[in-house]
Amino acid sequence: MTRPRDLREYLAALDALGDVQEIDTEVGQGLEIGAYIRRCYETRSPAPLFTNIRGTGEGFRLLGAPAALSSAPGRPLARVALSLGLSADAGPHEIVDALAAARRREPIAAREVDTAPCKRNVLLGEQASLARFPTPLLHEGDGGAYVNTWGTIVVRSPEGDWVNWSIARIMRIDDRHLTGLVMHPQHIARAWQLWADRGEPMPFALVQGGDPALPFVSGMPLPDDVDEPGFLGALLGEPVDVVKTETVDLWVPASAEIVIEGHVSVERDADEGPMGEFAGYAPAETTRQPTYTIEAITYRDDPIWPTVVEGEPVDEFHTTTGLTTAAEVLALLREADLPVRTAWAPFEAASHLLVVTVEEDWRAALPGVDSAELTRRIAQVLDGFRSEATVPRVFVLDADVDPADQAELTWALATRCHPEGHRVVRHGPVLPLLACYTAEERHAGRGPKVVHDCLLPEEGRQRRSSFRHIYPADVQQWVLDNWRA
Template identity: 50%
Template sequence: MSLTDLRAYIEALRGLGEVQDVTAPVALDLELGAIVRRCYETGSPAPFFSAFSDHPSGFRILGAPAGASRQPGMRLARVAVSLGLPPTAGGLDIVEAIAGSLDRPAIAPVVVDEAPCFENVATGDEVDLARLPVPMLHHGDGGRYLNTWGCIVARMPDGSWTNWSIARMMMVDGRRLTGIVAPQQHVGMVAKSWADLGRPMPFALALGVEPAIPFICGMPLPAHVDEGGRLGALLGRPVRTVRCRTVDLEAPASAEILIEGHLHLDEMVDEGPMGEFAGYVPPERVPRPVYRVSALSHRHDAILPVVVAGEPVEENHTAWGIPSAAQILHHLREAGIPATTAWIPLQAALHWLVVTVPRDWRRRTGIDTPEALCRRIGEIVFATKAGGVIPKVIVLNDDVDPTDLDELVWAFATRCHPLLGHVVFEQVPAAPLLAYLRQNEKMSGSTGKVVYNCLPPDEWGEALPIRASFRHGYPAGIVDRVRCRWSEYGFR
């Protein structure tokens, strides 16, 4: 069953041993960020902070809300529980659940009359964002980042499309925020439609929402598709929303903290840098548009979720990468590619995508050669919104489990021909945050990309070599017998 607010989610994680209560006061300046980073890198439970040495009481912070776990069999427990799946669900199960929901009709959100976030309301001159515990997350960040895991709500002027998204937001002062608003991003498209009318864009920022919402906000759905309806299809129920107090929008009613206001594309302040998903703190400080805040509402003892982006594995790699793989899998199947699965390895920081196909892909596609299949896969992937981020695609037979990094490295190393094993794409769209891009590529928004052909050579046909492994190298009866007798042999 899916959980409908952040507090229920925290209790569910606590029951699984996936929350660590931190009652000792910690500093918002770097100490909290360092703790969260260490939790990511050690697979520790999500840290839940209740006291700060440099900020008054009255708020709490949940770090690493969808980080990976070190518990055996529950590496993606936080992701699975967020989406209403069993905590033991693996990556491929989660991808298939999300991809499968894309064929179901949307279930639109429902509007409720009241929400707990209105227990405390400030509007106009009474608004002061500094009341919130806004941390300095990385050494080298250009400011304090309030939004790392919140839902930005925006709507086209004619009401035809309501977009939910995630984008970093830095606090400028008590009444202003700023962040990336790229023209190719959906929030940028909506903002431009308002600017074309000579008006700022109304927005709402819902922080501390029910746990599934950030996943749909990070999913690269096509333009003009409402995320709220697609999340309803995934969960099998409508998401509750509530009317904002100062803008004509509905925001998730589960929010712990709700911020309202207008985005002004014609007003700029310097933003960044900030540690990002590729694992680096870039040097750039760039002028960005200003979000002017007209209302700040929050629950008593409100909880702010915090993501500290950087080296894998963190939420960019789970809540962005996993839904992106699901969206790409859906696109491939729609285009007639019989993909068994698609997976973005968590450790690759969204720079790799793995696509697996069955050995009879020639008969099922009518495509004759592995090179032609890889080129077709690249054409489909790189034309999608998700594919704009991914520069490297690995195509394998589906005897390989792409979520097993040991197996993936072995398969790539032994199956990719050093001269013939790649299909190159020149000057295709690319996200400017890819780690290795040169400045001219960032400015143009394009670079070269590659599909690695790890399929058997043409003369093998559908044949695959026998793998010399326990799972693949012995008759099924022997494999089952050894598994059943493992403790009898004296192994734990």
Template identity: 50%
Template sequence: MRRRAPPARLRSIEPGPDARHATERHSCATRAHDRRDQRRLRESMGQPAGRSSSRRRSRRGRRLMPLTDLRLYVEALRGLGEIQEIDAPVSLDLELGAVIRRCIETGAPAPLFNVLSDHPGGFRILGAPGGTSAQPGMELVRVAVALELPPTTGGLAIAEAIVASLDRPAIDPVVVDDAPVFENMLTGDAVDLSALPAPLLHYGDGGRYLNTFGCIVARTPDGTWTNWSIARMMVVDAKRLSGIVAPEQHLGMVAQAWADLGRPMPFALALGVEPSVPFICGMPLPAHVNESGRLGALMGRAIRTVRCRTVELDAPASAEILIEGHLHLDELVEEGPMGEFAGYIPLDTPARRPTYRVCAISHRDNAILPVVVAGEPVEENHTAWGLPSAAQLLHDLRQAGIPATAAWIPLQSALHWLVVTVPRDWRRRSGVGESEALCRRIGQVVFASKAGAVIPKVIVLNDDVDPTDLKELVWAFATRCHPLLGHAVFDDIEAAPLLAYLRRSEKASGHTGKIVYNGLAPDEWGEALPMRASFRHGYPADIVDRVRRRWREYGFT
């Protein structure tokens, strides 16, 4: 099929002498901002202003002090070797997206673009803000630091921290009157989205996507529910955006409540917020639960919000860029396609989707726009959406009486797998007698939840397997799942339309088949499991310890 031509290219500015001088001036200004942010970070951690925090101290696991804006997060990552400053001019037209994709796929530090060759300046872009790292033992360092956990915290521990917060009372946000985001503001006829650096991220995208990691704020007409979410938004023209507004998603529910009154929905789009906010926006909480309060419970402090200037909403006060306006469900424009979380740019033609009409744009001086380049794993859809989803599902399973020791969406599965582990005595703990019945019960809980709507395949294993270890997971799935027996099949069930393999009819109906793979031991074995023939499991503990201690003595490094 012939690939659609990309949108009109932005003019590329060659870095001649004048551009180089502009780059040097911009870099000096950027470094001045960075020095101020470094001082703020040290002060927030109780360190003298003239002393830098050591990389070793950060790695040893001291819990970070509150990172209340994106700039403090950048400085925290810089101290851990997770930021790569780029002062060379980079084009918004595909080049920037390609750099970010290469960083994602190699585990390189998050790129911070200081100079954009085809934009007049005043903005920076942070790529891969929630991506994974190639540093040993620190794969999820950006996620951990964003949630103010020690940098070496692993995936299961992060999920358990989120699960624990769900049983704590909400901590509602604190509303402030002003914020740095109002240092610059455009309203009315002066509004022009081209003033913001919206990139063309993939070759084949239907347009330039301004929102890939921002917080969309919406509130029901009666004021009882304020929803924070993430959804892609493409620039249509100087005053309009468009994107997916699915009716079954919370944003679509709130928008429909306004449409039922014959009115457009007020919205705020907060870009470049404090680093924990995207993780709660990506978390599939139940309807009518305010994400801001749940984030307060997770972080142990109230999140600061600020009153918008043209709509009756409060948005995260940490925003680098704030866009205000109204969402019109009845005004449809062409949007997409776009490279998405499954790892593909769909063959679909552009779809007609609702319009966000913008009435105000505000931004900080030298503002930072976070950018996610969705696609093959592992990127922020798989971390900021996948990891909170796993935590919510683990909480749901335990609430349903299933003795799950872990629920994990493998990062490399692009949200298409969920792995659930249970102890060998799961029969006694659950009251369920057969493994097939347990798998069916797990499927009923998972697929009925908002978090499970996107998950088509569940794998159930005993908890001797670490679901975050891809080698163990592949081995266990290959050797423990009978090809025919014990699986729980769900023939016609709700599904997310962006799943990669769906047929057109399934996308149109929003339904497909799903399955729970039974990787538990045969029922005839009872609670017995064969010994694993591995170094960790196949030898007495004293032998394992002795070999580890003498490893260098044997001549290994």
């Protein structure tokens, strides 16, 4: 199978699965597009490709739900798997393992190229305007039209010794000005602070479209010493082509559909938000954030702008953040030589909990260690996780439970987690966007986090009363052989 290397090849792969639908009906840029995309999430419909958007340039298109759960029968993660270069049939643990395994490989540096299709059309200075691009209002009550929900923001340190590719929401102020979240623990906040301390605006490039794996890597909480271009190369097994921007000293993925260039202000000088977010609620608060000033826009002919409409699960925030967070935690736990089977962030939990399963023979692998100590060691590893502020609840389970099976996970959490004890509680930084905290904790950015010990006891373990666990293998086989009859 040839993996899709840009958004157009990816759409062709989705079309082969019957998982994309062209919307030729004329539509405005009010709430209709956002509402249509939300309904696609909630009905598991094909990804909508809007081709007739009022007020945009001829041929300009917008793709919704680019990496949500798929409508293809029996292939719920087809969009995610195809994005990462895997078979459309890949399952959840195969995807997490692929991301975690790439962390152990040597990075493959990006490859610089002279030009790319995203250079076909160049707008500079006053001409660099969003007026002809599709930037609809996504939710009722949003502070403005959000132009970045799935694009990658490229920045670098003032010295140029490191670059960062990340995803953060960015809101339109007018045709040439934007504002967006610049929050820790994202590296974009670290880069911006370095520029602000020098009193210099930070150069940026905002990439829409491109290699379908790009948003996953841009959203992955990689350690400080791992750069996204090199990791993306390691994941895909080949270097990523990058091309020089027009007006700032940055290199961007050559597979891009649209590249927006400019500088970010030194001060937090704009009101950003609110926006309907991944927790599934529509907050009413705004924050002060820096201003992005657009100085150049380059784009392909008939460009495609991918858009995510966040809300109640499951959308791209839950698939992308859930999978990449689980993969990074799994990689860290394996580096610590802990006998873990997998990690999983259930999409339906809106990125508010993580499950770690340990091998059933973990006691043999760790002589003298009880479940409380193993849970403490897992919590200690999480303390060193760059994005541990985004993980308020962790549940440690035996590997007889498949955490990606929602019914099995619900049963296991209800029957194996003690109502009060058997847990490690820590206090520290928390992401203010997490809905489970009080208003005071969200404003302070600090609160409690817990790791639950849900491991079965060594003695007196009760057998699972299910077809797969309580009947002998020969009896199970007899039932399967005679099932149709």
